[in-house]
Amino acid sequence: MGLLSEGSPLSWEETKALADHVREHGVNQFINLYHRLKDRQGDILKWGDEVEYIIVKFDEEKKVARVALIAQDLLAQLNEKEIADPKGVKSLWRPEYGAYMIEGTPGKPFGGLMAHFNLVEANMRYRREEVTELLAKDECVMSITNFPRLGSPNFTYPLAQPRPEDPLSSARSLYFPDEAIFPGHPRFKTLTRNIRMRRGEKVSIKLKVFKDAKTKLPVEGAPPGEPDVVLLDAMGFGMGCCCLQLTFQACNITEARRLYDQLAPLCPIMLALTAASPIYRGYLTESDCRWNVISSSVDCRTEEERGLVPLEHQKFRIAKSRYDSIDSYLSPEGAKYNDVPITYDKQVYNRLVEGGIDHLLAQHVAHLFIRDTVSLFSEKVHQNDNEDTDHFENIQSTNWQTMRFKPPPPNSSIGWRVEFRPCEAQISDFENAAIVCFVVLLTRVILSYQLNFLTPISKVDENMQTAQKRDACRAEKFWFRKSSKTTEQRAAQAQAKGRAGHLNGWQSGEASENGNGTSTNGNGNGNGNEDAREEEHFNNGSSASLNGHGNGHGHGSKATTNGTTNGTTNGTTNGSSTTATNGVDSDHTDTDDEENELFQLLTINEIFNGKSDVFPGLVPLIRSYLQSMEVDTDTHCTIEQYLRFIEKRAAGELITTATWMRQQVLNHPDYKQDSVVTEGINYDMLKLIQGIQEGKHVEPALLGQGYHSKTKTKDFIPPALQKQLAKNGCCEDNDK
Numbered sequence: 001m002g003l004l005s006e007g008s009p010l011s012w013e014e015t016k017a018l019a020d021h022v023r024e025h026g027v028n029q030f031i032n033l034y035h036r037l038k039d040r041q042g043d044i045l046k047w048g049d050e051v052e053y054i055i056v057k058f059d060e061e062k063k064v065a066r067v068a069l070i071a072q073d074l075l076a077q078l079n080e081k082e083i084a085d086p087k088g089v090k091s092l093w094r095p096e097y098g099a100y101m102i103e104g105t106p107g108k109p110f111g112g113l114m115a116h117f118n119l120v121e122a123n124m125r126y127r128r129e130e131v132t133e134l135l136a137k138d139e140c141v142m143s144i145t146n147f148p149r150l151g152s153p154n155f156t157y158p159l160a161q162p163r164p165e166d167p168l169s170s171a172r173s174l175y176f177p178d179e180a181i182f183p184g185h186p187r188f189k190t191l192t193r194n195i196r197m198r199r200g201e202k203v204s205i206k207l208k209v210f211k212d213a214k215t216k217l218p219v220e221g222a223p224p225g226e227p228d229v230v231l232l233d234a235m236g237f238g239m240g241c242c243c244l245q246l247t248f249q250a251c252n253i254t255e256a257r258r259l260y261d262q263l264a265p266l267c268p269i270m271l272a273l274t275a276a277s278p279i280y281r282g283y284l285t286e287s288d289c290r291w292n293v294i295s296s297s298v299d300c301r302t303e304e305e306r307g308l309v310p311l312e313h314q315k316f317r318i319a320k321s322r323y324d325s326i327d328s329y330l331s332p333e334g335a336k337y338n339d340v341p342i343t344y345d346k347q348v349y350n351r352l353v354e355g356g357i358d359h360l361l362a363q364h365v366a367h368l369f370i371r372d373t374v375s376l377f378s379e380k381v382h383q384n385d386n387e388d389t390d391h392f393e394n395i396q397s398t399n400w401q402t403m404r405f406k407p408p409p410p411n412s413s414i415g416w417r418v419e420f421r422p423c424e425a426q427i428s429d430f431e432n433a434a435i436v437c438f439v440v441l442l443t444r445v446i447l448s449y450q451l452n453f454l455t456p457i458s459k460v461d462e463n464m465q466t467a468q469k470r471d472a473c474r475a476e477k478f479w480f481r482k483s484s485k486t487t488e489q490r491a492a493q494a495q496a497k498g499r500a501g502h503l504n505g506w507q508s509g510e511a512s513e514n515g516n517g518t519s520t521n522g523n524g525n526g527n528g529n530e531d532a533r534e535e536e537h538f539n540n541g542s543s544a545s546l547n548g549h550g551n552g553h554g555h556g557s558k559a560t561t562n563g564t565t566n567g568t569t570n571g572t573t574n575g576s577s578t579t580a581t582n583g584v585d586s587d588h589t590d591t592d593d594e595e596n597e598l599f600q601l602l603t604i605n606e607i608f609n610g611k612s613d614v615f616p617g618l619v620p621l622i623r624s625y626l627q628s629m630e631v632d633t634d635t636h637c638t639i640e641q642y643l644r645f646i647e648k649r650a651a652g653e654l655i656t657t658a659t660w661m662r663q664q665v666l667n668h669p670d671y672k673q674d675s676v677v678t679e680g681i682n683y684d685m686l687k688l689i690q691g692i693q694e695g696k697h698v699e700p701a702l703l704g705q706g707y708h709s710k711t712k713t714k715d716f717i718p719p720a721l722q723k724q725l726a727k728n729g730c731c732e733d734n735d736k
């Protein structure tokens, strides 16, 4: 999202009346953009993170922490540099839902060089310092997923009270005042109001309280008959949470579809690993993650759509909120794992297919378009469908799913991208950087080794629920695809080929089963140096590249041919024979028995660190990939630290943020075994978090021993990173 332009939101009645207009033109816009961009080839790997932050204000005398409703002023200042020098800034700042939230990204995406892994943490640190400079002494920018007492009495600064009876209130919440919604752009309040209006009542978010020895039931505000439920009643409880997202550019649309699919089953796995939000409205709950909360917080489905009353005014029963995990795979290989009913309007689907879109993509877009627009601006109603994409983006950007398939924006040099959206925000830049670099590396390994993580959507859905359970990272098991022998063989072959110097994702053509480089992934000669020349922003002298530009071309055309052929063939067949209004793809070629044997329940430890004869482990796969790469010592050191951290957290040697937060509450002297996180407990925990993120407080259970300095922030930076910083000037060297 760029700097948000101001606009005049339509009323809900006006917006509702234009739902079909937005749908019709949005679909036309997608068809047009698809034909403009489907043959786009050879984009190089670019990627970047988004971190969301909460601004906290400490009252040091009273020992109270509150969210500071200052995002609008803060953003005005943060955006000054960008407005003056849009291309030169090291960070970009955007509004988020909360009046106490901001979102930061690097000034430009990172690229295909291994050495770029050295820049992520430094850039995150730069962002934090940039904000901190603008804050008062008692304020702090924190990358926490949820403010533990969000929605508890007096949780904002300045104080604001909810007005549930006020017809002019957007949220009408009992707990979350409108003042806590970002005031600087009408989008956020408009969405709040329209989602509530469309649904026909306030949103209802239910969490089981963590029942301790003296937990008082019913919990304050519990719904009738559900005494152990912490009830939240506003969009802000979910959209007011922070997360960590990543976007990757693929070399072409086929690779984007493939990455989208391969990463989808990893979403619940990464959610469990990054679990960081066990406390809501001042209560310890049974959940470790924000996902279901945010999903329910924007659930605009009517009672009919939710299946509570017979269908009368609406078109469909809809299984999920518009914020949820994805419902269908997009690549031909993924098609047979689309095992849940995919709701869509047959007319919209037909329009897409007649417009030349293959079955899988048409199904995906038609499914996105079962949603009505919930935010429309008068300036945007009438558009040129040959050039504009706003109506498409209107629906796309309010389908908040675990993965997002992002077409190139109009008139830009940006290619087809995929966004990975499940992760929770971590306390420290180190953790956030580790997760980001890990996922980026994983994408390279997937492409290079042609890994296959495809798991039936129904099982991915099940994993999403499992991932959020208390202590899931250590205690639960997840459906995971058994690695076929070929996975390991490919890995071994790829390594044996000794690909040092040819350092990109698609050399794997050589490592395919027949070893002749003509697999669907194609071949071609990636060349790190060529890539290095392209990457003017990050020219740090390394030739190690994650992506070969020349390769992108060779690979691309081959892959597109295959992709289009498969997609269209499957599509037409399925589209006409097996899909009705609620199309269920039933393209099963293997017998169910064979298929079922492919999937088994593994722990997070087994998924990341491996289980013999079953799966080599994500971390060992990455290590094996790295062995075939030319990696300079600094970069190797940075990546190793991240991998060691991930491997330990997955093994349970280090605990998740969620587990750590629970411990802080349970072991606090003021805690009364009643599940309540008081103002004092909240204050003390946030103070510790402040110390951790500044590198002043050591918390071995979270981060191990190695990463801290009690004294200076500077020492907190690993030596390898310090060298990089000196070279790239990414951060000011305050100590000199």
Ligand code: ADP
Pocket: 001, 002, 046, 047, 048, 049, 050, 094, 105, 106, 107, 108, 109, 110, 245, 246, 247, 248, 249, 413, 414, 415, 417, 419
């Ligand atoms: P959104 O809010 O729509 O998800 P943002 O623009 O906030 O997206 O952030 C997307 C991320 O993608 C940023 O980290 C940005 O640096 C990165 N990015 C920008 N351009 C590209 C590109 N061409 N390919 C991949 N990532 C990109």
Ligand code: MG
Pocket: 001, 050, 094, 103
């Ligand atoms: Mg963003």
Ligand code: MG
Pocket: 001
């Ligand atoms: Mg966003």
Ligand code: MG
Pocket: 050, 052, 096, 103
């Ligand atoms: Mg955001």
Ligand code: MG
Pocket: 050, 245, 419
């Ligand atoms: Mg995003």
